[in-house]
Amino acid sequence: MSGNETISIEKSTDDAVENGLSRLTPQRVSHVINQVLHQETGARFKAYVDTCMRCGLCSDACSYFLSNDRDPSFSPAAKVKQTIWEMLAKKGKVSKDFLRRAVHIAHLECNVCRRCSMYCPFGIDIAYMMLLVRRICHKLEITPQYIQDTVNSHSVTMNQMWVKEDEWIDTLQWQEEDGREEFEDLRIPLDKQGVDIMYSVIAPEPKFQAGLIYQAAVIMHAAGMNWTMPASPGWDNSNMAMFTGDNEISGRIARTFFESAARLNVKRIVMGECGHAFRSTYDVGNRALSWAMPPFEVVHAIEFYHELLTAGRISIKKKFTKRVTLHDPCNVSRGRGLHNMARKIVNMTCSNFTEMTPNKEHNLCCGAGGGVVNCGPPYKKERMVNNRVKAEQLAATGAEVLIAPCHNCHSGLEDIIHHYKLNMEVKFLGDILFETMEKKIYRPEE
Amino acid sequence: MKQWKILMMFILALATSGIAFSQGEQERLNTLAFEMPRRPGAVFSHDDHTQTTEISDDCAICHHVYANKTLVPDESSEDNACSDCHSLQPDRKNSISLVNAFHKRCKECHYDLGKGPVLCGECHIKK
Amino acid sequence: MGPMVWISALICIFGLLVKFILIIKEVYEKERYLLSYITVRHSLRSIIAWLIPFYPRSTRMRPVYYGISYLFHVLLFLLPVFLMSHIVLINESFNLSWPAMNDTAADILTIGVIFALVFFVLRRRFIPDVRFLTSFMDYILILMVLLPFVTGFLAYHQVILYKWIVIAHVLSGEVLLIVIPFSRFSHMITAPLTRAYTGSEFGNIRHARDW
Amino acid sequence: MEKKQSWDWNTDLKEIPVGEWKARFNWVEELNISPDGENIASVVNVDEAAFKICVNGHVGDTEYEKIWSLKSLPDNGFAAFVCADEEWTLIVNGQEWSSWFDFIWDLHITPDGKHMGFAFQKEGEYGMAIDGLPWNRVYSNMAGMTLSNTGTSAAVVQVVPMKAADVDGFKQGLFSVAVNGNTFHNTFLNIWDISFDRAGQNLAAGIRLDREAYTIVKNDVIWDRKFQGVWKPIFSNSGNVLAPVRDAGKWKLFMDNEPFWKKGYDQLWKITPSPANNDVATIVANHFGKWSVAVNDKVWKMTCDTMISDILYSDNGSCLVAVLKDKGLWNLAVNQTPWNLSADKVFTPCISPDGYLVAVVVEKKGKFHLVVNNKIIAGNYDLMTTPVFSPDQSKILIKGVEKGVYKRRVISI
Incomplete structure (x- = not known):
């Protein structure tokens, strides 16, 4: 079985897991497990454990299971069996080898994409249970190194990539300057109070993909929006702590984010094309703080572009002609039902669109989300193996361009496209919009 | 009056049971009063009962x-x-259906006396 | 009918009721936030979607298993309830009665239930991912359901050891009733709850379908 | 107060046509209005990569490559960050500071306007500069810059270097607090929310000791108790440290390492001591998703479902105002009673010292209105900033822009 193989990969590469395991005592292990499973959870968790009839209907939902030739250990329920059930049966007295495997299952063999809860007749949320395992790993300090580093960064800088405060502002000012090549009076208004929109991005944008901020600024400017970006921490809408089970840091990130919006007195928050950040701000981070729903309307780029196009604030000069297909990211399709809107944008901007199957809520995972890609280079090879079905699904479309409105999906899809030699280009919806839009400023009277 | 009718039924039962005897060897209650009997008539020997x-x-x-829903003694x-x-x-006249009249009469007695069959298939033996 | 029937039936009903109340109570005490996401509309939407045969994609992908499983669950309740022999016994005790199923039909459907259970066993043995999930307890649970049906079938046909078979039928039925609230059979009440919650999260918060 | 008395409370209307600035310059950035309403300023672009500050229509001679963070000062002047030859400094009323840096940001001004400070980066190292003087010591990383009312500066600084993605190194605690540039002895995993007392003599902050243990540090002394989480500590009027802490799954208010309030809440933050007495107010969620205000552990009768962003006391402590959002719309609640603003935005309220009058600027459908005691008294502005009550509370100063004209209005109430 591939399980043994992955364990050996992990042993040789992830110091954080190995060092963490070496520090553990049996008492601490059972204390933490029992504390999380019995004190932090309640009836919901018990119902999930009691209700599962071990029918295996969830297997077909999982891209890991399908990519690994139906290896039973990758079935969603099997992941619960190999972690939670055994922790419960042994009352938390589990071995270090067990924990090593548990870290791996919860962090690298599950994207917490929640597709399986759509295939379980009882709607059992297996992703929730994998996140509980991650919380246990977090408390035992055996979270994989690279994702833990992003959480450490969040805790210090409130962004995911150790972007320093001056680097952030400097990057925005530099993009603003660049943008003036296209629109001479283009601005990225910093910390402007009382505007309608706070635009937020994930830290990898200023770090590696500043061009996306440039594009967003051009779109905002052309559409004549009254917007701003915060000049102090709280600009990053990503939240890796949500994926390691560090609910305390996760809450702090979400609070800083929403308080930025409150400080700037904005009406709503628009965010770039990121799925997990949307999940964090719309669905998870807010709950950690007693905000039943996010205190500000959180608008994903898909909704925003759709609004600009349908309101005529942005018009399309010439449609994109290459054959495109669309990947539905879990966190905005299953997580927010934006898949139909995304299709409308594709149809408004592209002339040759091919659907992939299955799609919409049932789309197969990119294999990178849920914090999996953030566990870093040591796990890249197995990520490629674990997402073969996605490559097959993409190949079947025969498209030249793959549109994926999510950063994590981009990383995952680019990796598998390269690995499986698919000869496809991955683009954001924003890339397409930027390429096809009329570069003129919207005037209401026109 | 009623007694007569029951007697006549027994006579009829005896007469028809000849067929049963010839086929199965056992004396059974007849099921004529039932519209569509689901089970064969219960095995029943009047003599056995009167001789106990x-x-x-x-x-x-x-x-x-x-x-008037009360037992008339003697x-x-x-x-x-x-x-x-x-x-x-x-x-309204009688709250005990015909089925229950048989079932209850037989089983209650059998329970009380600790004798005789009480399970369905012990009386309604398949032919 | 002996008192055990009533005791076991009461244990089943009250057990499930108590279980239900405890779940709601615990949610209220420990995870009250869940209640802010549940709506009746989205709960029902999800439950109904999953009750319509072959509507959810998951069930269309496994038509044989799902079809058998669906019929099995329907029969599991309908057969005992509409069986002549059971109605007669209820009628003796409570003077209640309702139309009974045709005996031959009941007989065939019983074979159907037994077949479904055998199918479940075979599936657990031979489908690798299901086998991986299966523990000894799963077979015990199947056996617990199987016994009342097999013994009922044998008793009806009065094949062998009639008296003992009937006793086994009664006892296995009673055991099954008693076990329901204390085992995963209680999914008869927890599954609608998990479904309702997931249906609400998907429908109410995430604006997506969960089938 | 004395200052306010010297302001012009007698002229009903003063106008500055700001709309025409747009024709004079390539573009005009955000308008910034001085507290007394006499001055209005904006960063304006005069040429490619050439910016100036326009005050009341006048621009100085000096051009800069970049200007940002224009802010009005308590003395009714303006300060901004400017860049020349790729180096940055602060200009205050047009005067440059003598020190220049590779980058500067996060401008802090004390309420009396006597002290000013910001964060700087020079050659990849970080520090704060206060009143023209940079810290003596600089650090590889800095966050959470704070300036006390008396000009004491503090920030979270990294004192131990860390290799990329070194999670075991991080575990050792790399951060400390630098006060006026000099660090605490202790180091921690994290330090957040530095808070000074009124005199700027003592400071407290929330810290994380390991993956799970949070507590409070006061002047380099750590509380004995450990918690599941902490929010910003605040000094009470008597100099005690109050902090919201998460203990046994509930948020509670602690003081100096001991429980202070009895009740536990689903959420509790933004401790606000009354300026006049020992009352303490906080924003709380008594139950999940139900927000309210607690004063001395007693919860207000009203709740709202979206958010309470701020709570403010009047100077005499008699009036407590909450800025809240309910069912998606902004509103105020004054002493437990919600108003009926139903606004898209509500800005910082202004409360008279005696607590009788509460004024607030709101935005509805893109238009700004001034509301005093739940009644709109002026409206349909394109922009409006926080109003000011006259010292005798008989008048209110409105500062807003209407159809391209800035209007400083004084009206009686």
């Missing part, structure tokens, strides 16, 4: 008479058919 000491004297245990109804009083469905 406990009920040999008192025909009215089975051949009872009720008036009267019996051997000349009536059970279905004269117990209709297929319980009604």
Whole structure:
């Protein structure tokens, strides 16, 4: 079985897991497990454990299971069996080898994409249970190194990539300057109070993909929006702590984010094309703080572009002609039902669109989300193996361009496209919009 | 009156049971009063019952008479058919349906005396 | 009917009721936030979607298993309830009655239930991912359901050891009733709850379908 | 107060046509209005990569490559960050500071306007500069810059270097607090929310000791108790440290390492001591998703479902105002009673010292209105900033822009 193989990969590469395991005592292990499973959870968790009839209907939902030739250990329920059930049966007295495997299952063999809860007749949320395992790993300090580093960064800088405060502002000012090549009076208004929109991005944008901020600024400017970006921490809408089970840091990130919006007195928050950040701000981070729903309307780029196009604030000069297909990211399709809107944008901007199957809520995972890609280079090879079905699904479309409105999906899809030699280009919806839009400023009277 | 009808039923039962005897060897209650009997008539030997000491004297245990829903003591109804009083469905006059009249009479007695069959298939033996 | 029937039936009903109340109570005490996401509309939407045969994609992908499983669950309740022999016994005790199923039909459907259970066993043995999930307890649970049906079938046909078979039928039925609230059979009440919650999260918060 | 008395409370209307600035310059950035309403300023672009500050229509001679963070000062002047030859400094009323840096940001001004400070980066190292003087010591990383009312500066700084993605190194605690540039002895995993007392003599902050243990540090002394989480500590009027802490799954208010309030809440933050007495107010969620205000552990009768962003006391402590959002719309609640603003935005309220009058600027459908005691008294502005009550509370100063004209209005109430 591939399980043994992955364990050996992990042993040789992830110091954080190995060092963490070496520090553990049996008492601490059972204390933490029992504390999380019995004190932090309640009836919901018990119902999930009691209700599962071990029918295996969830297997077909999982891209890991399908990519690994139906290896039973990758079935969603099997992941619960190999972690939670055994922790419960042994009352938390589990071995270090067990924990090593548990870290791996919860962090690298599950994207917490929640597709399986759509295939379980009882709607059992297996992703929730994998996140509980991650919380246990977090408390035992055996979270994989690279994702833990992003959480450490969040805790210090409130962004995911150790972007320093001056680097952030400097990057925005530099993009603003660049943008003036296209629109001479283009601005990225910093910390402007009382505007309608706070635009937020994930830290990898200023770090590696500043061009996306440039594009967003051009779109905002052309559409004549009254917007701003915060000049102090709280600009990053990503939240890796949500994926390691560090609910305390996760809450702090979400609070800083929403308080930025409150400080700037904005009406709503628009965010770039990121799925997990949307999940964090719309669905998870807010709950950690007693905000039943996010205190500000959180608008994903898909909704925003759709609004600009349908309101005529942005018009399309010439449609994109290459054959495109669309990947539905879990966190905005299953997580927010934006898949139909995304299709409308594709149809408004592209002339040759091919659907992939299955799609919409049932789309197969990119294999990178849920914090999996953030566990870093040591796990890249197995990520490629674990997402073969996605490559097959993409190949079947025969498209030249793959549109994926999510950063994590981009990383995952680019990796598998390269690995499986698919000869496809991955683009954001924003890339397409930027390429096809009329570069003129919207005037209401026109 | 009723007793007569029951007696007549027994005579009829005896007459028809000849067929049963010839096929199965056992004496059974007839099921004529039922519209579509689901089970073969229960195996029942009147002689066996009248010869047992406990009920040999008192025909009215089975051949009872009720008036105004109370048992009339010292009267019996051997000349009536059970279905004269117990209709297929319980009604205002009699709350005990014909099925229950048989089932309850037989089983309750068997329970009380600790004798005789009580399970369905012990009486309704497949032919 | 002996008192055990009533005791076991009461244990089943009250057990499930108590279980239900405890779940709601615990949610209220420990995870009250869940209640802010549940709506009746989205709960029902999800439950109904999953009750319509072959409507959810998951069930269309496994038509044989799902079809058998669906019929099995329907029969599991309908057969005992509409069986002549059971109605007669209820009628003796409570003077209640309702139309009974045709005996031959009941007989065939019983074979159907037994077949479904055998199918479940075979599936657990031979489908690798299901086998991986299966523990000894799963077979015990199947056996617990199987016994009342097999013994009922044998008793009806009066094949062998009639008296003992009937006793086994009664006892296995009673055991099954008693076990329901204390085992995963209680999914008869927890599954609608998990479904309702997931249906609400998907429908109410995430604006997506969960089938 | 004395200052306010010297302001012009007698002229009903003063106008500055700001709309025409747009024709004079390539573009005009955000308008910034001085507290007394006499001055209005904006960063304006005069040429490619050439910016100036326009005050009341006048621009100085000096051009800069970049200007940002223009802010009005308590003395009614303006300060901004400017860049020349790729180096940055602060200009205050047009005067440059003598020190220049590779980058500067996060401008802090004390309420009396006597002290000013910001964060700087020079050659990849970080520090704060206060009143023209940079810290003596600089650090590889800095966050959470704070300036006390008396000009004491503090920030979270990294004192131990860390290799990329070194999670075991991080575990050792790399951060400390630098006060006026000099660090605490202790180091921690994290330090957040530095808070000074009124005199700027003592400071407290929330810290994380390991993956799970949070507590409070006061002047380099750590509380004994450990918690599941902490929010910003605040000094009470008597100098005690109050902090919201998460203990046994509930948020509670602690003081100096001991429980202070009895009740536990689903959420509790933004401790606000009354300026006049020992009352303490906080924003709380008594139950999940139900927000309210607690004063001395007693919860207000009203709740709202979206958010309470701020709570403010009047100077005499008699009036407590909450800025809240309910069912998606902004509103105020004054002493437990919600108003009926139903606004898209509500800005910082202004409360008279005696607590009788509460004024607030709101935005509805893109238009700004001034509301005093739940009644709109001026409206349909394109922009409006926080109003000011006259010292005798008989008048209110409105500062807003209407159809391209800035209007400084004084009206009686």
